[in-house]
Amino acid sequence: MLEIHHLSCGYGAFQAVGDLSLTLHPGTITGLIGANGAGKSSTLMCVAGHVTLQGGAIMFDGQDISRLAPDQRVRRGIAISPEGRRLFKDLSVEDNLRVGGLTQPARRFAQDRDYVLNLFPRLGERLQSLAGNLSGGEQQMLAIGRALMARPRLIMIDELSLGLMPKVIDLCYRALRQLQQDGMTILLVEQNTDRVLSIADEVCVLESGRTVWQGKASDARNDPTLAAAYLGLH
Known part of the structure; x- marks a missing residue:
């Protein structure tokens, strides 16, 4: 559904993300993981059309949407719940x-x-x-x-659980399961790695704007080096 090819984006001369490639399949949940400043929010906002694309391409349903205005992307079927809720x-x-x-x-x-x-x-x-x-x-x-x-057919959610009580987080994650059952594709930025790995089909780990690991969530949890170095899991 969504194909990101060698994406670079940023703010003016500053590059927040460099050479990111990622594919989202219909009806799946993909987690975008990384420390603060890794480029997660910039990636989502670039896909939504709110951060300048510096290189690469964004494909949705096989069509290049890299130069479309944000409202045109919404009409194509992409929506975002941004960081800070706004x-x-x-x-x-x-x-x-x-x-x-x-x-x-x-x-x-x-x-x-x-x-x-x-x-x-x-x-x-x-x-x-x-x-x-x-x-x-x-x-x-x-x-x-x-x-x-x-x-939307693709919803991007930035920092779902940040600052929320556990029972509210549980409710939101149940809602994500329902959305997936209803056929929606979800791209999720989340600091709580345990939670995102429990629900995601695929994960992409970013560090300093670059991809350091991509694959199945189950493989990420079972990779001891990755878990210790990037996911905060031991």
């Missing part, structure tokens, strides 16, 4: 969802909203609350829900 905090939960669905016909709003609320029932209880008044866990649910309103 909600419209002075808008209600429902209006944030409405913004997420702006690329879809208005007649689909109720159906798509109800899909999100079934996935995250807590949002249904806070539908008219301002996003800025939500707890951290509720804001994360809303950020994911807003991305889902675009009816």
Whole structure:
């Protein structure tokens, strides 16, 4: 579904990611792992069209989308729940969802909203609350829900569990399983390596903007050198 070929991207003269190649197959979960500053968020934002592509190509469904504007990528079926959530905090939960669905016909709003609320029932209880008044866990649910309103086939989620309570993390990971069962492809950036390895089909490990390992999540967990050096597992 998504093919990244020798991707380099960054900010002005600064290169955040260099020569990254990665393939995502339909209906799979891929974890992007690495320390802070490894280039994980920059990779996701480049695929979404928000960070400058400096080299390489991004293919989606066999078509080169490297030069498309962010909204065109959304219309192709790519959505992102960004690091820091970036909600419209002075808008209600429902209006944030409405913004997420702006690329879809208005007649689909109720159906798509109800899909999100079934996935995250807590949002249904806070539908008219301002996003800025939500707890951290509720804001994360809303950020994911807003991305889902675009009816993506690929959703990219940046730092899913950062700062969240364990029970909220459990809820979010159950939601990911449901999305995968519904046929969605997921690219997940996560600091909690135990959690991402428990759910991912494939993983890509970045260090200083470059790939140091790619393969099956089960192989990553069973590789003692990789686990100790990059994954924080012993």
